[in-house]
Amino acid sequence: MDNFEFYNPTKIVFGKGVENQVGAETAKYAKKVLIHFGGGSAIKSGLLDRVRASLKSAGVEFVELGGVQPNPRVTLVREGIELCRKENISFILAVGGGSVIDSAKAIGFGVPVSHDVWDFYEYTKTPEKMLDIGVVLTIPAAGSESSPSSVVSNEEKQLKRGLTNEIMRPRFAFMNPELTFTLPAYQTACGAADIMAHIMERYFTNTKNVEFTDRLCESGLKTIINNVPHVLENPDDYNSRAEIMWTGCVAHNDLFNTGREGDWGSHSIEHEISAIYDVAHGAGLAVVFPAWMKQVYKHDVARFAQFAERVWGLEMDHFNPERTALAGIHRLEAFFSSIGLPVRLSEMEVPADRIPEMAKKCTGSGTTGNFVKLDTAAVTEILNRAK
């Protein structure tokens, strides 16, 4: 086990109707806030009205900035920064999913500095302070509600960049599983794949002697695997929605990563796909992860056999562990298919002709991933397996 630090100070308020308490909690931090949100669903569902009412009853003033898109844009972030400065705002309440929260984080550390916020995403500057952030979560997937990271896209430069810094963890996250009843089946499945990918990126490690965190990861994966079919069949299944929502948060708050090094190769490969093609991040991950596994499993057959046995309940073939390892990968792929996700690039209408370009952008002059260091040729091979 590696030495580690773990600090996760986001207060979670979880359950039915909790969004009605958000005003009282927000009032602990600010008297005037920015409500940041996305498109129509938060309006249509009446959620935004309930949040406004809760803020008003707690005596918290607010201004609003909606319109966050999936793959949140730096142009809207810049608009938010100007608005916060003009209105003298010190707290941002993100009402939405990962894109809204990531956009709010970017506004949060853009406000105190005089240079362009995109500099942080080019890694030429490091954020040292930021406005406080609070969250009312509507989509379990990204884990951004208690994670220290933010992914933002720069339309002009055609870049999608992630930033991680411990100062980014929100002060609080209100999580009501009822708010996810209306998520379409495909978005629910994409969220599940994203959550599973967050766990699997941590699970496939070269760090030895990580039994507790292995088992925590397996707990999360099994919970998602067991509950997603229920909510696809019955979108209003509160308890299964709750299992998914809470697992999705813990999956990415770094507890499952304590004392071990994660991989993150599949995420970096997927980012190249969704930077070019209009595909959902979770769908992209469902395509990339099995292909990545087929490429790398021989590096540590024991770990893949453990994954197969403990996560998928497959019987270990003690005389041929490789067979067990492969069976686990096939089960993952079959699971993704069964919940309506693509497992090949062609199913997402992503053609094969730009594979060399994506592989090159993904690895630059070096490699990607930690479990196995993947060079351009290896990433090309993975994308070819995913065709």
Added chain:
Amino acid sequence: MDNFEFYNPTKIVFGKGVENQVGAETAKYAKKVLIHFGGGSAIKSGLLDRVRASLKSAGVEFVELGGVQPNPRVTLVREGIELCRKENISFILAVGGGSVIDSAKAIGFGVPVSHDVWDFYEYTKTPEKMLDIGVVLTIPAAGSESSPSSVVSNEEKQLKRGLTNEIMRPRFAFMNPELTFTLPAYQTACGAADIMAHIMERYFTNTKNVEFTDRLCESGLKTIINNVPHVLENPDDYNSRAEIMWTGCVAHNDLFNTGREGDWGSHSIEHEISAIYDVAHGAGLAVVFPAWMKQVYKHDVARFAQFAERVWGLEMDHFNPERTALAGIHRLEAFFSSIGLPVRLSEMEVPADRIPEMAKKCTGSGTTGNFVKLDTAAVTEILNRAK
């Protein structure tokens, strides 16, 4: 799943040699602190010297108060309160195990108030603020390094009382598994039983639809069960010590309790035993828990069968689940015996003649426990099973 709040802001710094960074972390909170510790082991091992050196090099002044005993005494707490006032101290660094940390917490909320600190443990007053606390942990067991609770004994009144309040969570906990190499086998085993009990108190619940937290609990239990035999055989096994130490912390930080109600009957019964007899808390729990299980398992055979199958790897007898449930209880009992713990009161030289008295004190005019509400007669029966 029940609605819940979860807020665990203790910063964990975990691994080899981390105690040497404690000065720098402490300096973020105070320029002068109280070092609070127990008996000789922190001195003999050189740990206290390293902590002093780390504080000095960070420019943090300190005064010291040692002598905390297992079942920490309110008389020493009062001494600590006076010392902090006299020396104008606003931060307490606890160097030790659960007793030292619990004592430090009591000093922490005793300092700001004019009434006696014991009033908090009589529940006639509620702490509203306290000095900041930091921890260098030496014994994985109590989980007090990131928990919001403190247990203190009043020698004059022959009472042992626990207090829970979210303000009590320490600011940070430095956890170096190497510091646990010198723990005697019996103390190691008692710590393991305490950790397992913290998880099982949460596991046996009437709350339905708690799959994720069930699985998290099982992860913790399996990790302890797998690693304790290794450290008993080889006390310097860093990785197994690390698994136990990290599991012991997470076991009691309330994550495993999110969305569900715990039981805590076995803890309350054990407190009555150790309030009269000089037995280690963990040993008392090893005696009480299997007896409690035999008393209550019929209340939810499915849950006990799940415990047997998932935690102990027993094959489910689908035609006779009760048999599986009982087999799991027997496995727990056999495990405690195998690591050198008593599983009967007689093995701790606790006679049976005060069972009625203990049962009465434990339940008062009501009941104890949530999974099954136990009245005096039920607790008597449990203690008789444990004879």
